[in-house]
Amino acid sequence: MASILMVIEAKIATTYLLEQIMGACRLHGVDYEVKFLNELEIGDITPNTIPMFVRCGDPLVLSWAQLLVDANRSYIYYIDDNFWRIRGESPLAVYYRHPLVRKSLQFAVSHAETVIVNSPELATFVSRFNTRVAILPAFFDFSLIEGVAQSASEEIRIGFAGSPSRVDDLDLIAPLIEPVLERFPKALFEFAGVLPRGIAAGARVRFFPHTGDYATYIRFQASRNWAIGLAPLLDHEANRGKTDNKYREYGACHIAGVYSNIPPYRNVVRNNETGILIENTTESWLKAISVLIESPEMRKKIENMAFKYIKNQYDLPVVSCEWASLFERLDSTRPKDIKPLASGGLGWRKILRKLERYAIYVFISYKEGGVYLVVRRAAKKLMVIA
DSSP states (O other): OEEEEEEESSOOHHHHHHHHHHHHHGGGTEEEEEEEGGGOOGGGSOTTEEEEEESOOSHHHHHHHHHHHHTTOOOEEEOOSOTTSOOSSSHHHHHHHSHHHHHHHHHHHHTOSEEEESOHHHHHHHTTTOSOEEEOOOOBOGGGGTTOOOOOOSSEEEEEEOOGGGTTGGGGTHHHHHHHHHHOTTEEEEEESOOOTTOOOOSSEEEEOOOSOHHHHHHHHHHTOOSEEEEOOOSSHHHHTSOOHHHHHHHHTTOEEEEESSTTHHHHOOBTTTBEEEOSSHHHHHHHHHHHHHOHHHHHHHHHHHHHHHHHHHBHHHHHHHHHHHHHHHHHTOOSSOOOOOOTTHHHHHHHHHHHHHHHHHHHHHHHHHHHHHHHHHHHHHHHHO
16 A cells, blocks of 8 residues: 655645545555644654655755655655746745745755646646656545535626735736726626735625635635636746646636636636636736626536536546556555665754744745834744743
């Protein structure tokens, strides 16, 4: 039986989703556990265990990757974003741009036995560091939305949900909000987690706070009864390497989606059948939304076809077979001449990496809010410790 140890930095949507696919893989003879990177110990990695680092860029991952390489132990690295090409000055972008994080990320990716990605574009980019790349299909857990009641309304709700880091992509949406509201009295926009720049919440522009819990987030989305789901992506390298999350979510929730005509959506959406693909111009976005508002029949056709496609192609039981096959293959080809993990010096290395991590957090806080924010966050941390 393959035994996978998922090593994560924090509980986020990606780690929640991976736990769902790993749970489904148990039916195929693959076992797994989850451990936080900062709590990982030598004893957690037995000779039969294959660690899988998930999006880890913390300097601690450098120590563990070096330790595993020295002992001739196999490990997996999972990545679903192009952290080398994230744009802007968001905390996430600043974090992955930091030299210590970049060094840790690059070493861990370069020395992995296999790097798992979900998109061909990201696979192409990552292959410059490591040619052992596996493209595995993404998935959707339909159990999350079982029994979710949709709010009944005559409103034509146009929705988007995402983290504050998506604000740049919403620049594509902001100019068409007022024209849509003026032309269609029953239409309104709902944004969860982030509002477009220059747009204020009001009677026909609703805002809902961001939630970090994926299950809550997806149930909220399913309950809002959106007629149209928006999936804007600016055309740059980081976005082209993303997974088709919005397509899977909208399809599963019976929402007719409008998607920027770039990868990842160009790779999967069948235009005017399972969604609408458009160029990133205000005119194209306005036309697509107007067509869907004016044609309930077209909305119904798209949402039904998208649901069937997502159910057939992305359902956990379907996708888990391919994931399990990879884990079983990696388990059967593990090196036989492995060495014990050398604990000597690990303690000092962990202390060093912890200091490096604090340096990164101070750097990010300073970039966000100067000395004031650094002091405020340090004081808050000291109060927790006390």
